[in-house]
Amino acid sequence: MITPPPAAASVPAEAVVPQHRRPVAAVFRALVALAAATGIVIDLSISNSALRVLSYFTIQSNILVAVVFALSAWRAWTARPPLPPLVTGGTLLFICITGLVYHFVLANSSSGFSMTDDAEHVITGWRSVSNQLLHTVTPIGAVLNWLLLTRPGTLRLRHAGLWLLYPLAYFAFALIRGAIMTPGTPARYPYPFLDVDIHGYAGVLGNAVIFGLAFYLLALALVGIDRIRPEIRGPENRISSQAAGPLK
Incomplete structure (x- = not known):
């Protein structure tokens, strides 16, 4: 009696x-990781409050x-399988949020939430x-890593909805932190659009809904682009050599 070989489908691809x-x-x-770590270390070294620095979405996303x-x-480097897309895609989304919100909102004097006129x-x-x-x-x-090296x-x-759990948790953290801090404390609310003293809770909630929808659309855009973008192939992207067998 000939025993059939085990089903290949049950064996992980890696x-x-x-x-x-x-x-x-x-x-x-490694260079991107070094850039993020360097920026974080600089901010921590020149600030008089490490907890205040760590409260910013910018710092958390860069960590x-x-x-x-x-x-x-x-x-x-060690030829191991890549991290799960849920993790790498979420990291991409969060750091894109950091860059886009800064350049188009916080550093934009016409946005209504600019921090450039604040002496602090x-x-x-x-x-x-x-x-x-x-x-x-x-x-x-x-972004370059995503487009060229993945x-x-x-x-x-489904990843898009799961990724939004972190911005939602950060929103709750920012409001709770501000509520328990003494009024007038520097950076009591880390960003102008989350400042309850200025906008009230209703205004801040409205801002959060607008930003949340924008973040979700950005997440959907990343998923959509990922499905249609071409794969950049190079010598190191091949999973097997021509002489290794039928797998190419």
């Missing part, structure tokens, strides 16, 4: 298909970039360096 080192992706991701990109760099947020010296690293370099680096078609529509 256990069957050999993985190859991707040094270019590893080095690029996530530093961790996820460092781990992704290690996996690419004057950007000079090392703060200017960290500002560019955290709001410009890391978002651009994350396989398309991995993001799913």
Whole structure:
């Protein structure tokens, strides 16, 4: 009696298909992680309150970039499977939110929520360096990594809703933190559109709905683009060599 071979479908793909080192992706991701970490360290070193610095969405999203990109760099260097798309896609969304909100809202004097006219947020010296690293370099680096160094078609529509749990949790954190802090405390509310003293709870809730819808549309856009974007192939992107067998 001949015993049939076990079903191949039950074996994880990464256990069957050999993985190859991707040094270019590893080095690029390590540089993005270093940029995020450098910006965070600068902000912490020039601030008189580490807790205040860590309360900003900008810092939290860049901490996530530093961790996820460092781990992704290690996996690419050691020929291990990539991190789950839910994690990498969420990191991409959050750092894109950081860059877009800063450049189009916080640094835009016509937005109504600009921080550029606030003496407390004057950007000079090392703060200017960290500002560019955290709001410009890391978002651009994350997008380039996604477009050039990752396989398309991995993001799913369900991811978009799950990703929004973090911005929602941050919104609740910002309001609770502001409510328990003494009025007049610097940066009691981390961003102008979350300032209850200025807009009231109804106004802040309205702002949150608008921003939340924008974030969801951005998440859907990332999923849609991921499905139609071409795969950039290079020597290190091949999962097996021509001489390795039928798998190419």
